[in-house]
Every structure is written in C-alpha cells, then in structure tokens.
Amino acid sequence: MSASRHQSSDEVKINHSLNKKEEEFISRRKNTVVQCLEKFNIRCSQDKVPNIALLGSGGGQRAMVGLLGSLFELYKAGLLDCILYLAGVSGSTWCMASLYQEPDWSTKLDIVKDKFVKRLSGPEISWTDAFAKLKKYYHGKDFFSLTDVWAAMFVTSYVKELNEQALTNQWNEDSKDPFPIYTVIDKHCKQREEGDPWVEISPLEAGYSLTGAFVDVCNFGSQFHEGSKKNHQDEFDMLYLQAVCSSALADGQEIWKFVKDLLPKLKTLKSAEGPPMLLSEQPLSEDPNSPPIDECYQLLTDLVDMNLAVLEGTDTFALDQSIQTTMADITGKPPLLRGPNFNLAEKQNLTWYNMDVCSFFKDKIKLTKWPFGFLTDVCTCLTQWTWGRNYNFLHNMSDEVVPTALQQNKTRDYEDAGLLNNSPYFSVLREKRGTDLIISLDFSEGDPFMTVRETAEMCKKLNIPFPEVNIPSEDLEKPKDFYVFKGQNAPTVIHIPLFNVVNCGDKIDLWRKKHRTSNLPYSPEEVTELIAVAGKNISNNVEKLLEQIRAVAEAK
Known part of the structure; x- marks a missing residue:
C-alpha cells in the first residue's frame, strides 16, 4: 500500500510484536488458507490455521526462474493459497519484485508467468535508459555506492526491466497474495560477528529480525538520531532493493x-542539460584553468586499466608511468604515489594508489561536475568496496535491547544475505509469526544442504526452536527432491534442492554447470527448461506436501 494509505511513524520501534497492519493482513489471509485447505479435506478453524512460509534461496537468475517455476506448479496444484508468507533473498527477490508489480498475481499466475517469460526472452534495457537511471541515483541520494551501479547497469540486464515502484506502492492491504519479505544482511555485523546481521524488509516495515528493531519501510534509509527521524530520504525503489538483495553476485573485475x-x-x-553538446565539450569544473578533458579521461582510463591489470596479474609498469606522467603534466610537479618498495599487487597499496588518484581529481583540481565527479566516486567505491550504504536508523539509540554494535555508526552497509546464509529463515522464525511449516526451495550453486544445516546450527546457538538436520552421507552428492525435518516445539521444515536425482537423473552435474550463477543472462530455451525442472520438484511431491500440511494442521 502506498504511504498515503496508512499512518506512518517517524519513530523507531523496539518491539518483537508484529506490525499491526501485518497482523490484520495475516488474519484476512487465513480465511483464504481455510478455503484452500478445505478443498483437500483438511478442515481447521480460522484460529487454528497452520502458518506456512515459503522460502526462496539465492542463486541469481537460476533462483529467479526456479522460484517462478515452483510457484507456478503450486498454483496449478491449488496449493499457492495456503501460503501466508513468501520470503526471499538474492535472486529469488528478482522474481518476487516482478510478481508483486501485478496486483493479485497469485490468482492469475498462468497469465503473469507468460508475461514474465516473454520479458526475460526480450531485449535488455537500453544503455541510455540504464545510464539515465544511474544518474538519478547519483543525484538523488545522500550516499552513492556500488549498489547503484549494480542496480542500473547489471540487474536490469538480468531482469529486463526498470522497476521504479517503491515497495509501499507495490502493496495493497486487500491483496490476495502471500505477505512478501525481502532479506539482506548488515555487513558490519557479519564481518565482526556481533550485533544482529539479519535485516528484513516488508511492505510495512524494515529492520533487524533478531533484535526486534524496526522503522516504517518508507523511512528505511532516512536519517535518525536517538530513535527519531531527523532528515527524510525518499524510499528507495524496487530496482535498488533487488540490487541490495543480490550484491553477492557483484564481481569486482566485471x-x-x-x-x-x-x-x-x-x-x-550528448548533454541533456543546457545547449546541445557532447559531454566531452563541457567544462569539467568551475575553474577556467581546469586541465584539458582528454588528459583527465586518459588518466582515469589508465587508473581503470591499472586495477584490471592487478586483478589479471599482468604488468603495471607502463600504466604507472603513464599515470605519473599525466599527473605531472597537469600540476607541473611529480606526484608522490609510491615509495621505493611499493608493490601494487598488495591490496592495501593498490587502495592507497587509487585513493591518491581520486583525491587528485576531487581535491586538487576540483573535478566534481557530472559525469567526472560520478566516475571518480565509482572508482572510490570500488576501491573501498562500498555497497548498500544508508543511514543507520539505530544511530545513538539508548536502548539496552539494541546491541551496541548497531548503535555506533552513522551509516550501515547492507548486502546480499547469500554472503552469510543463502536463505531467509530468520525472518519467518520470528516467534510472533508463529510459523508451523517452512517450505524451503533451495537454488544454491554449491552444497544443496548448506542453508538448512547452517540455519539449524545458528538456531541452536541462539536458542531458536528448529528441528535437527541430519543428511544421509550418500545424499550429499546425489540429493533427493524432498526432505522433511521435524523437532519438538519447532516448525516442520521441508527442504527441496533444485537439481536432484529425481528431476535430473544422473545428470545433476551437467544441470549445475549449465545453470551456474555466472552464466548470465539465460537464453529463452534455458529459461523454459529451468522453469520445467524446478516445477517438477513441486508436481512430483504434491501428495507429500499435503501430508505435511495435514500433519501440522492436526497438531494445532
């Protein structure tokens, strides 16, 4: 729902309770679940409805297409209406963001799927449109990061659309679709193993799942101090959200x-501002004595080539000489970029080198106008590997419930949850969501059991109810298509690996190689076959799914 349709709060909420609007939606959604289950002779009252969550793991376009195929088979089987929550990370969020553009998509998924596949089989977003979007990001936010570049220039080439809707505008409180939850992680908490890394983003609020600290989603990214909003930032759009969720795919060399x-x-x-002229003909700064544009572009080109050379392990001597010569020509004196024992192959040295050149552009010769300021900022972000930077809504909070690690910094960096655990378990494991059954669709590239096994280990450390996970050794290389894990006072977990001995036979490795995360974008033929193979994991197991749904319904 749009921000204008509900009362927005400018205060941080420290409370594990659910958002009131979420509670109201889930209550209405349960009526749909009751009607769905009755068709399968599973009878339960509205207050005894099993809370079922469907999870989509990461995996780039493989996850996006795999989730679409799985949802379509649930729809055909009449089981999609029994899902309360649809949660995703990384590539699965690409699918979710596209689906939720269509109001009540879950009631017409046959039509929506065809449109989805047609778009994936069509042309990519034009370079001009993508660059125009990147310029909007650069000028429209307090913090620019590589996530903006990843969104406009890379994600658009995979999802084949520029989704500029905000999450609040994609959602209606009367929606007939499952409640969506997008999951990312807090980079600082992941690196330091302190605080709470799990950040969930729903159409209503965003925040830390384990801590129970949230803000209205329309204020996520705005500046807060001691729990109150000070400066507003516009709610970021779905393209940016997809990029934050999928930044594990980012390749520095690319x-x-x-x-x-x-x-x-x-x-x-051509310049879109002022008289028609090439960008190369516009002044680089307000200083009439600014250096010639060709020298500046050559210097930046050499810096980019320098970084590529280091990444590729090739010689950097000539590039270094060119950079130093150009800087000396511009300033009239030699730069101080290296000492006698300087080795560019060392990461820290390359970082210093990059920052010195970027500082030369921005501080010494004041080249801050578009697009040169943008280019030097991109190089700076690449050097510091800055992703998903936004204001920290918990900055200077004085609440003992909030970990100190979450209060200290003015900003936080958010990134792909696949860098920690490639599935959004912790958003649906919140106690107040009362999840009874988790259906985990695993589209991971590596170990097909990593997500469920690591979640079990984390839950044990955090005292969160979760079943014990034991995988037969013979299944590690040749997984089956349906696993059930149960435990006392814990949700039942169904785990479904994408490629398995049932839908792939003895060709699991061939399917994995053909659909690697890096093999992007997929051809129309690959999209079609991946939808089919993912769908088999549902269509082959409808009776098993019903058996587990019936069991949790009876247990309530």
Whole structure:
C-alpha cells in the first residue's frame, strides 16, 4: 500500500510484536488458507490455521526462474493459497519484485508467468535508459555506492526491466497474495560477528529480525538520531532493493570493465542539460584553468586499466608511468604515489594508489561536475568496496535491547544475505509469526544442504526452536527432491534442492554447470527448461506436501 494509505511513524520501534497492519493482513489471509485447505479435506478453524512460509534461496537468475517455476506448479496444484508468507533473498527477490508489480498475481499466475517469460526472452534495457537511471541515483541520494551501479547497469540486464515502484506502492492491504519479505544482511555485523546481521524488509516495515528493531519501510534509509527521524530520504525503489538483495553476485573485475567501457561512451554522449553538446565539450569544473578533458579521461582510463591489470596479474609498469606522467603534466610537479618498495599487487597499496588518484581529481583540481565527479566516486567505491550504504536508523539509540554494535555508526552497509546464509529463515522464525511449516526451495550453486544445516546450527546457538538436520552421507552428492525435518516445539521444515536425482537423473552435474550463477543472462530455451525442472520438484511431491500440511494442521 502506498504511504498515503496508512499512518506512518517517524519513530523507531523496539518491539518483537508484529506490525499491526501485518497482523490484520495475516488474519484476512487465513480465511483464504481455510478455503484452500478445505478443498483437500483438511478442515481447521480460522484460529487454528497452520502458518506456512515459503522460502526462496539465492542463486541469481537460476533462483529467479526456479522460484517462478515452483510457484507456478503450486498454483496449478491449488496449493499457492495456503501460503501466508513468501520470503526471499538474492535472486529469488528478482522474481518476487516482478510478481508483486501485478496486483493479485497469485490468482492469475498462468497469465503473469507468460508475461514474465516473454520479458526475460526480450531485449535488455537500453544503455541510455540504464545510464539515465544511474544518474538519478547519483543525484538523488545522500550516499552513492556500488549498489547503484549494480542496480542500473547489471540487474536490469538480468531482469529486463526498470522497476521504479517503491515497495509501499507495490502493496495493497486487500491483496490476495502471500505477505512478501525481502532479506539482506548488515555487513558490519557479519564481518565482526556481533550485533544482529539479519535485516528484513516488508511492505510495512524494515529492520533487524533478531533484535526486534524496526522503522516504517518508507523511512528505511532516512536519517535518525536517538530513535527519531531527523532528515527524510525518499524510499528507495524496487530496482535498488533487488540490487541490495543480490550484491553477492557483484564481481569486482566485471565492474572495473564496465567503468572502462563507460568512459568512451560518456565522451560521445550528448548533454541533456543546457545547449546541445557532447559531454566531452563541457567544462569539467568551475575553474577556467581546469586541465584539458582528454588528459583527465586518459588518466582515469589508465587508473581503470591499472586495477584490471592487478586483478589479471599482468604488468603495471607502463600504466604507472603513464599515470605519473599525466599527473605531472597537469600540476607541473611529480606526484608522490609510491615509495621505493611499493608493490601494487598488495591490496592495501593498490587502495592507497587509487585513493591518491581520486583525491587528485576531487581535491586538487576540483573535478566534481557530472559525469567526472560520478566516475571518480565509482572508482572510490570500488576501491573501498562500498555497497548498500544508508543511514543507520539505530544511530545513538539508548536502548539496552539494541546491541551496541548497531548503535555506533552513522551509516550501515547492507548486502546480499547469500554472503552469510543463502536463505531467509530468520525472518519467518520470528516467534510472533508463529510459523508451523517452512517450505524451503533451495537454488544454491554449491552444497544443496548448506542453508538448512547452517540455519539449524545458528538456531541452536541462539536458542531458536528448529528441528535437527541430519543428511544421509550418500545424499550429499546425489540429493533427493524432498526432505522433511521435524523437532519438538519447532516448525516442520521441508527442504527441496533444485537439481536432484529425481528431476535430473544422473545428470545433476551437467544441470549445475549449465545453470551456474555466472552464466548470465539465460537464453529463452534455458529459461523454459529451468522453469520445467524446478516445477517438477513441486508436481512430483504434491501428495507429500499435503501430508505435511495435514500433519501440522492436526497438531494445532
């Protein structure tokens, strides 16, 4: 629902209770679940409805297409209406973001799926449109990071759309669809193993699942101090959200190559502001004595090539000489970029080198106008590997419930949850959501049991009810298509690996190689076959799904 349709709060909520609007929606959704289960002779009252959550793991376009195929088979089997929550990370969120553009998509998934597949089989977003979007990001936010580049120039090429809706505008309180939850992680908490890394983002609120600290989603990214909003930032759009959720796919070498390809295009791009002229003909700064544009572009090109050379392990001597010569020509004196024992192959040295050159552009010769300021900022973000930077809504909170690690920094960096655990378990394991049955669709590239096994281990440390997970040794390389894990006073967990001995036979490795996360974007033929193979995991197990749904319903 849009922000105008519900009362927004500018205060941080420290409370494990659910958002009131979520409770109201789930109460209505349970009526749909009751009617769905009755068709299968599973009878229960509205207050005894089993709370069922469907999880989509990460896995790039493989996860996006795999989730679509799985949901479509649930729809055909008449079981989609029994799902209360649909939660995703990484590539699964690409699918979710597209589906929720269509109001009540779960009631017409046959039509929505065809449109989805047609779009994936069509042309990519044009370079001009993608770059125009990137410019909006650069000028429209307090913090620019590689997530903005990843969104406009990479995610668009995989999902084949520019989704500029906000999450609040994608949602209606009368929706007939499952309640969506997107999950990312807090980079600082992940790296330091302190605080709470799990961040969930729903159409109503966003915050830390384990801590119980939330803000209205329309304020997520705004500046807060001691629990109250001070400066508003516009709610970020779905394209950016998909990029935050999927930043594990980001490849440093590919982004440096993107910047290299971008430089000559910018020189030949017409200005959209003022009189028509090439960007290369516009002044680089307000200073009439600013250096010639060709020298500046050459210097930046050499810096990009320098980083690529280091990543590729090739010689950097000539590039270093060119950079130093150009800087000396511009300033009239030699720069101080390295000492006698300087080795560019060492990460810290390359970081210093990059920052010195970027500082030269921005501080010494004041090149901050578009697009040169943007290019140097991209290089700075690449050097510092800055992703998903936003204001910290818990900054300077004085609440003992909030871990100290979450209060200290003015900003937080959010990134793909696949970098910690590739499935959104902790958002649906919140006690107040009362989840009885979790259906985990695992589209991971590596170990097909990593997500469920690591979740079990984390839950044991955190005293969160979760069943014990034991995988037969013979299944590690040749997984089956349906696993059930049960425990006392814990939700039942159904785990479904994408590629298995049932839908792939003895060709599991061939399917995995063909649909690697890096093999993007998929061809129309690959999209079609992946939808089919993922769908088999549902269609082959409808009776088993009903058996477990019936069991949790009877247990309530």
